[in-house]
Amino acid sequence: MLRIFFAVLTGLFGAALLHLIIILSLPHFTGKDAATRIEAEGDLNNFYLLTDAYDDAGLANGDPFVRTAVCSFDVEDAPVHFTAKGKVPFWSIAIYDSASNEVFSMNDRTSVGGALDVLAGGSIQLTDLRKNLPQELQQTILVEMARPDGYAVLRTLAPQTSFDESARNFLSEAGCEQFTTR
Amino acid sequence: MFRFPLFILVTLIVAFGGGIMITLYALDATQGFGAIKLGAWEAFPALQTVDADPYAKSHRARAGKLLYGSAEGLTFTASVDDEGARLNAGCRYRISGQTPPARLWTLFTADNGGNPAAMKPGLPSALNSWTVLRQPDSSFSIEISAGAQPGNWLALPQAGTFRLVLTLFDTPTAGSSGVIDLAMPKLTKTGCGNA
Numbered sequence: 001m002l003r004i005f006f007a008v009l010t011g012l013f014g015a016a017l018l019h020l021i022i023i024l025s026l027p028h029f030t031g032k033d034a035a036t037r038i039e040a041e042g043d044l045n046n047f048y049l050l051t052d053a054y055d056d057a058g059l060a061n062g063d064p065f066v067r068t069a070v071c072s073f074d075v076e077d078a079p080v081h082f083t084a085k086g087k088v089p090f091w092s093i094a095i096y097d098s099a100s101n102e103v104f105s106m107n108d109r110t111s112v113g114g115a116l117d118v119l120a121g122g123s124i125q126l127t128d129l130r131k132n133l134p135q136e137l138q139q140t141i142l143v144e145m146a147r148p149d150g151y152a153v154l155r156t157l158a159p160q161t162s163f164d165e166s167a168r169n170f171l172s173e174a175g176c177e178q179f180t181t182r
Numbered sequence: 183m184f185r186f187p188l189f190i191l192v193t194l195i196v197a198f199g200g201g202i203m204i205t206l207y208a209l210d211a212t213q214g215f216g217a218i219k220l221g222a223w224e225a226f227p228a229l230q231t232v233d234a235d236p237y238a239k240s241h242r243a244r245a246g247k248l249l250y251g252s253a254e255g256l257t258f259t260a261s262v263d264d265e266g267a268r269l270n271a272g273c274r275y276r277i278s279g280q281t282p283p284a285r286l287w288t289l290f291t292a293d294n295g296g297n298p299a300a301m302k303p304g305l306p307s308a309l310n311s312w313t314v315l316r317q318p319d320s321s322f323s324i325e326i327s328a329g330a331q332p333g334n335w336l337a338l339p340q341a342g343t344f345r346l347v348l349t350l351f352d353t354p355t356a357g358s359s360g361v362i363d364l365a366m367p368k369l370t371k372t373g374c375g376n377a
């Protein structure tokens with residue numbers, strides 16, 4: 001009888017250990033995390049508009065009034081320049097690394113003149129740029145990426161149906177391009 | 183003579199079965215520690231950051247949701263009313279009061295996964311700070327019920343439990359723990375069934 005008790009006790013220790021291992025290692029191999037889903041949307045350096053229903057990659061707007069566009073990028077070769085402008089009541093952008101940790105986020109109130117103008121790059125790229133800042137980057141917000149790959153989520157709000165069109169225009173004209181100095 | 187292999191079998195079943203089951207349970211039951219609770223409303227302001235605890239990181243990696251950055255907004259979810267009873271589509275509820283300061287907010291009825299609930303077309307399932315009707319002191323009162331109500335009304339799904347999701351956009355509360363002192367709207371049950 002005592003032996004079966006010890007067998008169960010050993011099993012419980014094993015269960016606790018397994019629990020810790022699963023919890024700590026799960027983020028590395030779920031294959032369902034936000035970064036993987038956004039990569040599955042399509043090519044890099046392109047904003048993809050999401051709909052209210054879940055798409056093939058498993059992403060949706062998630063809120064009836066929010067309109068979302070996502071872009072995955074890689075700053076290994078060149079920094080990525082995020083641009084957008086338009087007349088919307090609210091917009092916000094969040095830049096995440098490939099582990100879905102927030103690197104940077106801002107909204108239209110903290111922007112220069114209400115337009116989105118953010119450049120994400122590695123620390124060496126940004127140091128090079130700062131040494132001789134091109135004219136078109138004078139007012140750009142520079143964001144340093146610790147790891148080269150990541151994704152950006154651009155959101156705007158359509159509080160009433162009449163805002164739908166301007167929200168769609170804002171998102172579809174948004175840019176997520178590699179920045180190259182001439 | 184087969185008792186020793188039996189003990190090993192018991193150990194392995196308890197270890198693997200128990201370990202996997204408590205892990206799945208833990209990931210479904212909570213989004214991690216670090217929640218702030220204001221009445222019935224619950225939010226996870228650090229869920230998207232690198233400081234999130236391992237449970238939160240596992241949960242978000244498995245759910246794969248696009249989380250709001252700290253300058254974007256903060257999502258509050260209510261799955262119980264102020265008395266702690268689970269929100270049920272068979273009952274009627276009222277949300278009254280004010281939200282913490284925010285540029286905009288949205289409120290919608292959600293299923294148990296936090297996605298907008300499937301609703302008959304044409305029924306209002308969402309409100310925001312621009313469309314809500316307010317009292318002279320700018321507070322509001324929203325009726326949530328299956329039957330139509332005058333004033334602010336949110337429809338409910340056919341049956342079963344549901345959640346309410348209130349998202350504050352561009353709110354100073356997202357970046358600080360000062361949210362503890364702030365008042366969220368009250369969520370009270372006004373009746374069930376035909377009573």
